[in-house]
Amino acid sequence: MNTLSTATTTTPAASPAERTRLVQEFAYRMRHHILDMGEVQGQGYVGQALGASEMFAVVYADQLNFRAEDPDWTSRDRFLLSTGHYAIGHYAALAEAGIVPVAELETYGSDDSRLPMSGMATYTPGMEISGGSLGHGLGVAVGTALGLRHQGSGSRVINFMSDGELDEGSTWEAAMGAHHHGLDNLTVLVDINALQADGKTDTVLRTEPVADKWAASGWFTQRVDGNDAAALVTAFDHAADPGQRQGRPVVILCDTRIGRGVPMLETREKAHFMRIEEHEWQLCREELTAGSEGQNR
Amino acid sequence: MTTTPTTKRLKTSAMIASIAEEGQKTTPAPFGHALARAAEQNPAIVGLTADLGKYTDMHVFAQAHPDRFFQMGMAEQLLLGAAAGMAQTGLVPFASTYSVFAARRAYDFLCLDIAEPNLNVNVVGGLPGLTTGYGPSHQATEDMAIFRGMPNLTIVDPCDSVDIEQAVPQLADSEGPTYLRLLRGKVPTVLDEYDYTFELGKAKVLRGGADVVMVSSGLMTMRALAAAQELAKHHVDVAVVHAPTIKPFDAETVLREIDGDRLVLTLENHSVVGGLFETVASAVVRAGLGQRIVPVALPDEFLDAGALPTLHDRYGLSIKAVVAKVLAEL
Numbered sequence: 001m002n003t004l005s006t007a008t009t010t011t012p013a014a015s016p017a018e019r020t021r022l023v024q025e026f027a028y029r030m031r032h033h034i035l036d037m038g039e040v041q042g043q044g045y046v047g048q049a050l051g052a053s054e055m056f057a058v059v060y061a062d063q064l065n066f067r068a069e070d071p072d073w074t075s076r077d078r079f080l081l082s083t084g085h086y087a088i089g090h091y092a093a094l095a096e097a098g099i100v101p102v103a104e105l106e107t108y109g110s111d112d113s114r115l116p117m118s119g120m121a122t123y124t125p126g127m128e129i130s131g132g133s134l135g136h137g138l139g140v141a142v143g144t145a146l147g148l149r150h151q152g153s154g155s156r157v158i159n160f161m162s163d164g165e166l167d168e169g170s171t172w173e174a175a176m177g178a179h180h181h182g183l184d185n186l187t188v189l190v191d192i193n194a195l196q197a198d199g200k201t202d203t204v205l206r207t208e209p210v211a212d213k214w215a216a217s218g219w220f221t222q223r224v225d226g227n228d229a230a231a232l233v234t235a236f237d238h239a240a241d242p243g244q245r246q247g248r249p250v251v252i253l254c255d256t257r258i259g260r261g262v263p264m265l266e267t268r269e270k271a272h273f274m275r276i277e278e279h280e281w282q283l284c285r286e287e288l289t290a291g292s293e294g295q296n297r
Numbered sequence: 298m299t300t301t302p303t304t305k306r307l308k309t310s311a312m313i314a315s316i317a318e319e320g321q322k323t324t325p326a327p328f329g330h331a332l333a334r335a336a337e338q339n340p341a342i343v344g345l346t347a348d349l350g351k352y353t354d355m356h357v358f359a360q361a362h363p364d365r366f367f368q369m370g371m372a373e374q375l376l377l378g379a380a381a382g383m384a385q386t387g388l389v390p391f392a393s394t395y396s397v398f399a400a401r402r403a404y405d406f407l408c409l410d411i412a413e414p415n416l417n418v419n420v421v422g423g424l425p426g427l428t429t430g431y432g433p434s435h436q437a438t439e440d441m442a443i444f445r446g447m448p449n450l451t452i453v454d455p456c457d458s459v460d461i462e463q464a465v466p467q468l469a470d471s472e473g474p475t476y477l478r479l480l481r482g483k484v485p486t487v488l489d490e491y492d493y494t495f496e497l498g499k500a501k502v503l504r505g506g507a508d509v510v511m512v513s514s515g516l517m518t519m520r521a522l523a524a525a526q527e528l529a530k531h532h533v534d535v536a537v538v539h540a541p542t543i544k545p546f547d548a549e550t551v552l553r554e555i556d557g558d559r560l561v562l563t564l565e566n567h568s569v570v571g572g573l574f575e576t577v578a579s580a581v582v583r584a585g586l587g588q589r590i591v592p593v594a595l596p597d598e599f600l601d602a603g604a605l606p607t608l609h610d611r612y613g614l615s616i617k618a619v620v621a622k623v624l625a626e627l
Binding site for chain 2: 121122128129130132133135136138139140141142143144145146147148150151153169170173174176177180181
């Protein structure tokens with residue numbers, strides 16, 4: 001086992017506070033990687049990735065069972081990124097998890113890189129599916145969970161999706177399918193940053209009340225502050241409790257803030273594809289570092 | 298209505314009309330039985346359907362292997378997405394629905410979840426081409442045209458029960474995704490009378506003939522063979538080349554047969570756009586043959602509802618229509 005794959009099964013003694021600290025530190029280092037990769041391209045889905053850093057971090061630092069040196073290990077848990085454009089965040093997590101070398105991150109989005117702008121399974125170790133055409137991840141996750149269970153595997157499946165994907169009918173086909181087949185080895189994280197390509201979610205296509213919809217679809221549903229590492233750890237602990245879970249698939253709805261950790265980006269006019277000027281990247285890094293020191297991390 | 302029709306009108310009847318001629322030998326549910334048999338040899342095979350198990354003969358597999366059958370509901374996007382996920386865990390899924398839904402409704406899921414990662418998922422499409430009288434909602438007249446542009450996807454258009462029974466284990470064994478144009482129910486059994494075995498990716502000469510060469514796929518191979526017998530009465534000698542694998546296409550065999558002075562026809566249960574005719578035509582042009590080819594195919598239009606024999610006559614797929622076309626061309 002890789003030392004970073006701190007699944008609860010391997011570190012049962014760690015306290016929630018200690019696990020939370022590890023998730024926070026993982027997310028902080030991820031954010032530096034995200035800014036570094038963003039600077040390579042000069043633009044990109046930096047805001048979303050910064051906002052979702054704790055979500056990736058709780059998966060890779062606290063939940064996922066994997067082997068960094070053997071990404072295709074048969075007994076691994078599967079993490080399926082259906083929002084392909086969040087790849088910049090996923091690469092940062094894969095680097096922190098030891099699956100992709102940190103030095104390789106500077107190739108992000110460049111010709112012949114293993115780290116394309118939109119995540120693809122055929123390019124990157126640790127990337128299970130090719131996301132990007134939205135509303136695909138959950139259906140594939142349902143089949144993966146069915147297939148693993150059918151073959152007697154205890155591996156879990158975690159699907160990361162964005163709230164924009166709640167617009168897609170295929171997401172709800174899959175939500176019904178997971179419930180119908182009683183897939184309690186499946187967990188979905190929904191990043192609710194309330195922003196889509198054409199604007200705020202409530203002006204593009206109203207998806208609320210999101211929690212009611214998942215609950216009505218038969219899922220064990222929790223809604224948390226997705227930038228609160230302690231809340232995420234607690235949500236996964238609740239989901240791991242058979243009494244609460246009751247054999248259902250699990251969804252953790254995560255309200256996040258775009259650009260989180262870098263105040264100048266948090267307060268900037270929100271854009272799906274954020275543009276950051278050349279001279280601003282270093283300022284972003286300084287704000288990120290200062291914020292971290294302020295929180296005494 | 299002021300007058301009474303003098304002839305009785307044929308009825309549209311059930312969704313899936315029989316394609317068997319009167320008195321023709323048939324085999325019940327060849328796909329379902331073949332899949333159940335293949336699954337006994339290959340423990341990785343699983344079956345999925347989108348609320349069309351009974352109508353794609355998947356129910357035969359489900360009864361034989363209930364623990365390996367997964368009902369996905371009337372949700373074709375989930376059907377193919379989930380099949381991809383199952384394949385990623387090492388299983389070999391066969392996923393059935395109607396061809397119209399596989400091709401039109403769930404294209405993106407077959408393309409990106411299955412074909413791009415080249416997973417061994419086998420999509421089984423019922424009602425290919427014009428095999429129902431229910432109109433354009435169910436007539437997959439352009440399914441091959443839609444699918445031919447998809448990289449990695451193997452497309453099989455079987456003629457009869459022999460083709461289907463022999464194709465199923467080969468589809469399971471082949472790497473990458475496949476699409477099978479399913480004939481279901483009591484499926485005619487024709488090719489057992491010829492020196493023939495189905496080989497994935499191969500075209501086969503079923504009979505030789507000095508005057509005409511018919512290159513056909515799917516149920517139109519049956520019609521080509523029957524038309525050849527009729528044309529013999531007119532002293533026209535017809536060769537039939539069966540090309541059940543549309544992609545990858547066995548251009549070598551087909552070009553060898555059509556390179557000459559004989560009249561060449563292609564026959565397909567599909568739109569004249571994007572199917573067998575254009576597959577053969579592009580092979581001919583690439584080889585610089587300059588051969589004229591007469592297509593027997595469905596027109597580039599939305600087709601009528603009605604009784605299948607009526608429609609096959611109307612659109613030129615009946616034996617009678619094929620014979621008439623050849624005689625007019627000679």
